[in-house]
C-alpha cells in the first residue's frame with residue numbers, strides 16, 4: 001500500500017447526502033476478481049447516459065474537474081453495501097482523499113485499508129468547500145496527515161481534523177494490519193487454547 | 206461485577222489483544238465467505254504466502270451470482286463464471302468448506318448460516334457482506350466487513366475493531382394483524398434515519414421482540430445496517446433455542462441442553478445501561494413501505510408520498526425531490542394508488558419459510574394482476590424443498606407467480622434477474638437505492654404479505670383489509 005503523508009489536489013464537489021456504495025460502483029461491475037480496473041465504472045449510473053456517452057450534467061464530466069483527486073461529499077458518505085470495490089474504484093480513478101461531515105462505518109474502514117484518507121470536517125466547512133469548488137473548477141486543497149490539517153491556497157479554509165493515531169500510523173507508513181496482527185500469533189494461540197476448554201460454547205463470561 | 210449489556214459480554218469474552226488508542230484484536234468464531242467479496246482476499250493470501258488460519262471456522266457459499274432458473278445450463282456471463290470458479294478453486298486450495306450452487310444445502314449466506322446451525326449465540330460472526338447483521342438475531346455479534354478485512358480474518362482468525370457504542374431499541378406493545386417484522390424495522394429506520402445508528406451496536410428489546418419468531422428477528426436484525434449500525438442483536442431465549450435444536454451444526458442431546466444453560470447468561474444484566482435508547486410503540490404500527498431511494502424514505506400504507514415543499518431543510522427538499530423524480534412519483538399520491546410492474550419475494554431479509562407461508566396465505570386461490578410479473582425466490586435449497594413439501598409452490602404457481610431456485614436473485618440483480626429502466630417493483634429485499642435492482646428500476650420495500658397482495662391487486666393495498 002502507498003503511504004499517505006501529504007496531498008495537494010483539485011476538489012470534486014459532490015453535493016449530495018447519503019451517497020451509497022451502490023452509486024459509487026454499481027453492482028454490475030463487481031464481478032472482477034482483481035482489485036484494479038474499477039475506476040472506469042466509478043459512479044457509472046450518474047456518469048454515463050443510456051447510450052454510454054458521458055452525462056454532461058454530472059459534475060465529474062464538467063470541464064475543470066477531470067483531474068480532481070479529492071472528493072468532497074455530503075453527510076453519511078459511503079452508506080449501504082460493504083463492497084470494498086467502492087474505495088478501489090475511487091483510488092483507481094485517482095482519488096486519494098474523501099472529505100465529508102460523516103461517513104458510514106464500513107466504507108470509512110475500507111478507505112483506510114486501501115490508502116485512501118477519509119477526513120471528517122464540520123458540515124459548515126464542508127459546505128464552504130463545496131461552494132468554492134463549484135464556483136471555481138480546479139479549486140485545490142492541501143492535506144497534511146502528519147499535521148492533521150486541511151487548508152486552501154488563500155487560507156480561507158483552514159481546519160484541523162481528528163484521526164485515530166493507529167490508523168494515522170498505518171497510513172503514514174503504508175502498512176497493512178495483517179502483518180501487525182500476525183506478530184500477535186502467540187496471543188491468538190493462547191486465546192484459542194483457553195477457548196477450547198469451553199467445549200466450544202460461548203458463554204460471554 | 207458491574208452489570209453488562211449482552212454486547213459488552215461478547216466483546217469482553219473475545220479480546221485477544223487490547224491497547225489504548227488501537228483497535229482491539231477480537232477473535233472470530235465464524236467466518237462466512239461468498240464469491241463476490243472474497244477473490245481479492247484469497248489472492249492477497251497467495252501473494253504473501255499466507256494460509257487460512259482456521260479453515261474449519263470458515264464456511265463459503267455461492268449465492269450472489271447464482272442463476273435462479275436452471276442450474277444445469279452453463280453460466281453465460283463469463284465474468285460471473287470466473288468469480289464462481291475462483292471460489293471453487295480458492296476453497297479447494299485453502300481447505301474451506303463450500304456450499305456451491307449444486308449443493309443440496311446451497312442458499313443465501315445469511316439464510317444457510319442459521320439454517321445449518323453455524324449461527325449460534327455468543328459467537329462473533331463476520332462476512333464480507335453488510336447484511337451479516339442478520340445473525341445477531343441469535344444473540345451473536347455479527348457484522349459485515351470489507352475485503353481487506355476478509356483477508357485479515359482468513360489469515361489471523363481475528364478482526365481489529367474500535368469498540369462501537371451501544372443502542373437499545375425497545376419495541377413495546379403488540380403488533381396488530383398484518384403488521385410484521387419488516388414493518389417494525391422499516392418504521393425504526395424511518396425514525397432514526399439511515400445514518401441514525403452509525404457507530405453503534407443495536408440490541409432490540411421489548412415485548413414485540415420477545416414475541417417475535419426467529420424469522421422475524423432475522424428480518425429486523427438483517428436491516429440494522431440500513432440504519433447505519435455496526436450490528437443488531439436480540440438476546441437468545443426459548444424461541445431461539447427451540448429454533449436451533451437438532452440443526453446440523455449445533456451440539457446435540459444433553460450437550461445442547463448444557464449449552465442452553467450457558468447461553469442464557471448472555472442476556473443483558475439488570476441495571477446495565479446503553480449509550481442511546483430509542484423506544485417505539487409496536488401497537489401503533491401499520492404496514493410500511495418505502496417511497497424513495499433509501500430505506501429511511503418510508504411511511505405507513507395509510508399515508509401519502511411526501512411533498513418536498515413541506516420540508517424546511519433545504520437538503521431534505523433537494524434529496525426528497527430528487528428521489529421522487531427518480532421514482533416517478535407525484536407528491537401527495539396515496540400509497541395505495543401506486544401501481545406496480547413487478548413483485549419480488551425473496552432476499553436474505555424475507556425468503557425464509559415463514560415469509561413464504563405468509564405470502565402464500567395471501568395469494569391462495571387468487572391471481573396475479575395481468576399488469577404484474579411476480580416471482581418468488583426461496584432463500585435456500587432447503588427452504589425451497591420444505592415449501593414444496595408444504596405445497597406452497599403450487600399455491601404460488603397457480604396464482605401466477607414464478608417459482609425459482611434459491612439465491613440472491615433480484616435483490617441486487619447480479620444474475621440476470623433485473624428490472625428494466627422505469628419498471629416499478631414491490632420487493633421484500635432490503636435496499637431501494639437507485640439502480641439497485643437494475644439501472645433505472647424503482648424499488649419499494651415491503652413485507653412478504655404486502656408484496657403478495659400488491660402482486661394480486663396490481664397496486665399497493667393495506668393487507669389489514671385483505
Ligand code: SF4
Pocket residue numbers: 268269313314315334336552553554612613616617634635
Ligand atoms: S439477498 Fe441481497 S442483501 Fe442478502 S446477501 Fe444477497 S444480495 Fe446481499
